[in-house]
Amino acid sequence: MDSGKVKFFLGEVLRNFSRNTGMQATAIGTVAITIVLLGLFMFARAELAKLGATLLDQIEVSAYLRPDATPAQVAAVGRVLAQDPRVATAQFVSKRQGLAELRERTKGTIDTGLLTENPLPDKFRIKVRDPDDVAAVAANVRRLAGINNVVYGQKIVQRLLQLGAVLRRVSVGVIAVFFVVAGIIISNTIRLTVFARRREIAIMQLVGATNTYIRLPFICEGLLAGLIGALLAVGLLAIARATLLPRLLEALPWAQLTAAPLDTRVLAGELILVGAAIGIAASWVSVGRHLRT
Amino acid sequence: MISLRGVSLVYPNGVRAIDNVSLEIAKGEFVFLVGHSGTGKSSLLRLLYREAKSTGGEITVDGIRVDRLRRNRIPALRRHLGVVFQDFKLLSDKTVWENVAFAMQVTGAHTRDVMRQVPRVLDLVGLSHKSRMYPSELSGGEQQRTAIARALVNNPKILLCDEPTGNLDPTNTTEITALLQRINLKGTTVVVATHNQAVVDRMRRRVVRLDDGRITADEERGYYYLGLGQGQVLSG
Numbered sequence: 223m224d225s226g227k228v229k230f231f232l233g234e235v236l237r238n239f240s241r242n243t244g245m246q247a248t249a250i251g252t253v254a255i256t257i258v259l260l261g262l263f264m265f266a267r268a269e270l271a272k273l274g275a276t277l278l279d280q281i282e283v284s285a286y287l288r289p290d291a292t293p294a295q296v297a298a299v300g301r302v303l304a305q306d307p308r309v310a311t312a313q314f315v316s317k318r319q320g321l322a323e324l325r326e327r328t329k330g331t332i333d334t335g336l337l338t339e340n341p342l343p344d345k346f347r348i349k350v351r352d353p354d355d356v357a358a359v360a361a362n363v364r365r366l367a368g369i370n371n372v373v374y375g376q377k378i379v380q381r382l383l384q385l386g387a388v389l390r391r392v393s394v395g396v397i398a399v400f401f402v403v404a405g406i407i408i409s410n411t412i413r414l415t416v417f418a419r420r421r422e423i424a425i426m427q428l429v430g431a432t433n434t435y436i437r438l439p440f441i442c443e444g445l446l447a448g449l450i451g452a453l454l455a456v457g458l459l460a461i462a463r464a465t466l467l468p469r470l471l472e473a474l475p476w477a478q479l480t481a482a483p484l485d486t487r488v489l490a491g492e493l494i495l496v497g498a499a500i501g502i503a504a505s506w507v508s509v510g511r512h513l514r515t
Numbered sequence: 516m517i518s519l520r521g522v523s524l525v526y527p528n529g530v531r532a533i534d535n536v537s538l539e540i541a542k543g544e545f546v547f548l549v550g551h552s553g554t555g556k557s558s559l560l561r562l563l564y565r566e567a568k569s570t571g572g573e574i575t576v577d578g579i580r581v582d583r584l585r586r587n588r589i590p591a592l593r594r595h596l597g598v599v600f601q602d603f604k605l606l607s608d609k610t611v612w613e614n615v616a617f618a619m620q621v622t623g624a625h626t627r628d629v630m631r632q633v634p635r636v637l638d639l640v641g642l643s644h645k646s647r648m649y650p651s652e653l654s655g656g657e658q659q660r661t662a663i664a665r666a667l668v669n670n671p672k673i674l675l676c677d678e679p680t681g682n683l684d685p686t687n688t689t690e691i692t693a694l695l696q697r698i699n700l701k702g703t704t705v706v707v708a709t710h711n712q713a714v715v716d717r718m719r720r721r722v723v724r725l726d727d728g729r730i731t732a733d734e735e736r737g738y739y740y741l742g743l744g745q746g747q748v749l750s751g
Contacts, residue, residue, distance in 0.1 A: 226626025241608075425604055428564075429618040429669065430593030436621075 235442045242415045246447055249411040253451025253497050254458070256404035260397065261459045261493055267393050274386050278353035281375055285346040285363045288370040295368030296344070302366060303348060308355040313347045320345065343370060354383060401500070408504035412444055416512045423512065433513050440509045441502055448501020452494040460490075516542040516673060516704045517563065522572030522582075524558055524728075532558040534728040535572070540706065542672070545699045547715050548708040549739055550725035556708035559725065560675050563706075564596050565589050577672055594622060597666025597674040597703075601681035603658045605650040605665075611637070612646040615664045622669065636664040640694060656687030663694060667703075674698060676707040680714060688714060712739040 239246060287296060296314070303312035315323070320342040348363070350356050356379050364372045416423070426436050463486070517540040524533035532555050540546055548556045561567040562574060565581055574581040577595045584592060605614050612633060619629045637643045640660040650658050659679060666674055676695065680688040692714050699705045709715065715722060715738065722737030723730060 224626050226629070227620070227623070230620045230626075421604065422606060425606065425617070426621045427590075428593060428598055428604070429622060429665070430590040431621040432590045433587070435623065 231439070235439050235446070238415070238419065238439060239443050239446060242418060245411055245414050245418075246443075249408050249444075249447040249501075250451040250454065252404060252407045252411065253448050253500060254454040256400055256500070257452050257455035257493050257497055258458055260400050260496065261455060261489065263393070263396060263400075264489065265459075267389070270389060271386070274382055274389075275353075278379070278382055281350075281353065281356060281379055283348040283350065283356060283360050283363070283372060283374040285348060285360075285369055286371045286373070287344045287346075287368055289343060291344070291368035291370075295366075299346060299363070299366050299368060303346060303363070306359065306362070308350055308352065308359050310349040310351045312349075315345050315347050317342045317344050353379065401496075404500050405504050405507075408444070408447070408500055409508040412440065412447075412505045413508040413511070415443065416440065416509055420512070427513075436513065437506070437509050440505045444501035444503075444505025445498055446501070448497040448499070448504075449494065451501075452497025455497070456490045456493055459493075460486075516540055516544070516577060517706070518573070518575040519562075520573040522562065522569050522574055524555075524562060524567055525570045532567075532728050533562065533569070536725075536728070536730055537572075538723065538730065538733075540704060542704055543699070543702055545696070545705045545718075545720045546707070547718070547720060547722045547737075548706065548725060549710060549715055549722055551710065554725045555728040556710075556725055557677050558728070560598075560677050560706065560708055563673075563675060564598055565592055590622070594669055595671055595673065597663075597669070597671040599659070599662050599666050599674065599676040599679050601678035603650070603655075603662045603682075605658055605661055607650050610647050610649055611642055611653070611661050611664075614650070614661055615668050618665045618668050624669075632668055632670075633664075636668045639667065639698070640664045654687065655683045656690050659683065659687070659691050660694060663691075663698070667698065671703070673704045673706070676705070676709075678709055679707060680709065680711055685713070692718060715739040 285299070287299070300312065300314060303309050317340050321337075321340050324342065346363070348359065350359050356374055360372045360374055363369060423436055517538070519536055519538045522533055522536045523531065525531050534555075536559065548559060550556055558567060562569050563576055563581065565584055569582045572582065576592065579588075579592050579595070581592060606617065609617060615636060616629050616633050619632060624632075633646075634643065637646055640663055642657060642660055642664065645653065645657060650661065653661065659682075663674075663679075674695070679695070680691050683691060688711065695705055695707065696718070719736045719738075722732070722734050722739065724732035
């Protein structure tokens with residue numbers, strides 16, 4: 223590639239980019255707003271997902287043993303749980319331990335000293351790796367000999383799982399809408415710059431420039447606008463994160479928000495890529511429309 | 516060099532711009548296309564550089580079957596042709612040099628070829644001394660000479676001119692027609708669509724007359740108006 227060609231090409235791109243400042247500002251602003259919204263949305267989604275995960279994490283399955291369960295049956299239940307890959311931990315809690323924990327938990331409210339005998343059964347306290355498996359693990363344990371009853375927060379778990387599924391679907395939809403809206407606005411902006419340069423395009427076509435060659439500067443402009451917009455947005459998000467988030471955490475302590483649910487560098491990279499992609503796609507479409515006529 | 520056989524062009528709205536036209540133009544010829552406004556002169560030229568697509572007949576330009584040309588081959592055709600218009604179509608934010616070089620740069624020419632070729636055509640059209648000026652600083656004739664330089668910079672075998680003197684005063688018109696003649700003498704086939712009677716009658720070159728999209732006269736060494744020339748050949 224000879225350097226004169228590169229210089230001419232880059233010169234054309236920069237010249238056009240700086241000439242249509244107003245329009246470029248519109249495109250850049252649109253990209254920036256879209257990506258700020260997208261970033262906020264992804265942050266909110268990550269927070270919600272983490273909140274749900276925290277709640278689900280706290281869920282445990284209690285498998286109560288029959289009073290007449292033999293030691294062999296207890297050992298068999300322990301083996302089944304140990305071999306189940308879905309089970310994270312399974313802890314045997316004897317009735318004495320159970321009573322001690324109950325005393326600890328109810329200290330000062332109920333006088334357990336009044337009890338003449340221990341009313342609690344032995345149990346297994348089970349934690350599951352994936353909240354989705356809670357119901358299946360519980361059902362499996364319930365079938366075993368020596369098990370009297372299995373208890374977990376059935377309704378809460380179900381609700382949370384449903385909510386998670388709905389949120390995932392909604393978020394895919396919302397992100398898609400963001401993309402379409404940003405794409406339409408940017409492609410309209412670039413159509414204006416294409417229109418402003420229709421004479422130039424007509425001359426290029428007249429002297430036999432290929433469509434790819436005519437397209438290339440516009441694609442570069444779109445890319446540039448997308449990148450600048452995305453960088454602006456990432457900068458704004460970073461500032462918001464540094465200044466607003468601590469106050470938000472203070473104001474909403476019950477929400478148990480924490481500041482590090484996302485790998486921010488990965489997110490920033492993704493958002494910048496999104497900006498570049500929007501810019502390229504929008505300019506490709508709008509120049510293509512012009513070239514076909 | 517240029518061959519049309521039974522060519523027609525019917526626009527989607529039903530207007531028949533070109534109606535069963537057959538025409539042969541040999542290499543190195545100088546041909547005037549004459550006729551009133553709206554008789555199809557521009558349409559005929561547009562068919563040759565595939566700005567319009569014929570709806571019937573065969574068109575061959577420099578060995579390329581233009582009527583059958585695929586879209587992505589159109590740029591290759593246009594590199595064989597130079598086209599000049601009444602309104603010059605120059606870029607106002609580029610100098611004379613840049614306007615001419617533009618035609619090479621956007622078709623991927625090497626910088627050293629640009630540096631060699633641009634001064635040559637600017638010298639041919641007599642604008643070497645104004646290469647750093649902008650179109651707004653030039654007279655109409657100089658602007659048209661810039662446009663001609665741009666049309667010639669890629670060494671086309673054919674130069675198509677659509678009313679090249681339509682916006683020019685008589686002095687500039689004479690200047691441009693003399694330039695076109697010089698270009699023709701160097702071997703380039705030149706086709707000029709015009710309704711400027713004075714130019715046609717002074718030059719005494721081949722004249723093809725169009726009326727309502729049909730060829731009604733084709734004379735060697737002709738005049739603008741039918742029947743005044745010698746060796747009249749009717750076809751159409």
